Amino acid sequence: MSEKCLLCQSERVAVLTHDMLKCRDCSFFFVSLPERARQQASFHLISEQGVVPEHLERLKKKYPKDDHARKMIYKLYADRVSAWYGESVRALDIGASGGFFLNELEQRGASASNLRTLEVDPTYQKLTEDYFGYMGDICNIETFKTEQKFDLLTMFDVLEHVDKFWLALANMHSMLDEGGRLILKLPNGNWSYLKYVVSKAIGRADKIPWYLYLEPGGHLNYWNNRCIGQLEKAGFKLETFEYAKPSKQQFKQQYWPRMIGYKLNEWTGLQLFPEFIVTFKKVAANQGS
């Protein structure tokens, strides 16, 4: 097998078990091309099946309208977005999962008609419409085409699932107006790779697919603090990188262990905290290379 790094194109790629690869140059950790293709085949079916009522009921239990686990993160970023673009902000949340982030923008004065979603699963779009009424499209971000321009695109826990992420980024670049921004929340590849290595070392390689969410519709891409900046090549400037500070609301009884991990990560510079958030700003075409 002669696969290249999907992020930096280096050929110095370590072939691991479980169809995983790791770039020795940029440290990107990812699922192999043949396995990506195999998974995509089942992913496309979701868009075609329409709204599934039982699934919708399950989602409403999992994400109750008044108690969203990621609310504190959404509030933090909605405050920033509001400071950048004010009430006229035009935002598209890709993988909106009920529209909770968009709703934070609306609470800060954004007009509901400027807030849109993009989903691959119609049941998730129905959830957003039932909760907050935001309209959206059902399409893959790699192939989605629109004449609309946005100030803000958000992907909370989404880009790690996207097969052709360069295509997705080029597409998003064209959908943003000058000065527009892209916010990505992602799992930390350092942490995922540590789980991979430790599972093997203690003889529990069978747990790896579960720890790394390796299944159709699961995770394909793991970036980290070292390699996430490579995405600038799609015509962006990396503005901020930060680990996702845990909230009591999200983690409940797990809050203190998480918070201690967060603080240790901060103090020691280990770069192992499980999730991070980055902001990219669109740069003019002739600046990004």
Ligand SMILES: [Zn+2]
């Ligand atoms: Zn690489």
